[in-house]
Amino acid sequence: MKTLALAFGILVAAASARAQVSVEVRMEQVEFVSKEAMPISVRIVNHSGQTLHFGKDPDWLVFSIEAADGHVVNQLANVPVEGEFDLPSSKVAIKKVDVAPYFNLNRFGRYVLHATVKMKDWQVEISNEKPALFEITPGTRMWEQTFGLPPADGESHAKPELRKYILQQVNYTHQMKLYLRITDPLESEVIKVLPIGPMVSFSRPDTMLDQHSNLHLIYQCGARLYNYSVVAPDGTLLIRQAFDVTSTRPHLRVDERGHLGVVDGARRLTSEDVPPNPDPLAPAPAPAPAPPNESKPPKA
Secondary structure (H helix, E strand, O other), X not given: OHHHHHHHHHHHHHHHHHHHXXXXXXXXXXXXXXXXXXXXXXXXXXXXXXXXEEOOOOOOEEEEEEEOOOOEOOEOOOXXXXXXXXXXXXXXXXXXXXXXXXXXXXXXXXXXXXXEEEEOOOOEEEEOOOOEEEEEOOOEEEEEEEEEOOOOOOOOOOOOOEEEEEEEEEEOOOOEEEEEEEEOOOOOOEEEEEEEEEOOOOOOOEEEEOOOOOEEEEEEOOOOEEEEEEEOOOOOEEEEEEEEOOOOOOEEEEOOOOOEEEEOOEXXXXXXOEOOOOOXXXXXXXXXXXXXXXXXXXXX
């Protein structure tokens, strides 16, 4: 009877705590490719009538993921959640983390994410009641290229480190997107998975590598709109620009000085440009002139 009473007391305490403190998980998207960043927001609401303190213990907020078929996903490491803070009553706190690097999410399928707040002073644990559902989706390989990294200073004769660029087309429920995956040559190690942007189904990206092994790519992302992106070998997005189709379509070209870029079409300034524009409403710069056609004889 004592054991039963103790268990009942714990259940009552947990139910009372959940009525005073609630936990909710919000995700910016619900479909991902394997190894893609998975940013989530954990929303904690305090209705306890007192100020609560969080973050003193390193495991005050923990996560778990299970597949739709019930198997628990292997956790590679604890998700770091840094910073102590006080949460007054009737206030909301939001903690943002990327959980993808800390779980083995290599299998395709649907998953459920749980976030649990441990309140040691109350000796209770509170998890999100509404399930946070997401899906790991396979992509279609469109293009790949193995390349060597530029040598570091003073190592001009060293054997280059090899990596591979892989473009993947992913057909989500409401939108088709283009991803870039950067791996080692055998694809056993993933350096970075980068979402490039939405695309139309019939688009075939035009790709070229410059002298620094940066990947330049341009592809159609709308009825008359193209996305031009430049990505460094470590996955850093260096350039993102939009180009409209005019009497000509934008495409990649190396000019007479050896510079790789976009010719034809017309640049459109947007709020999503990288680097950002100081004034998105300013007139777009004129596209670079096409290099001269060397097959034509020079004028007299």
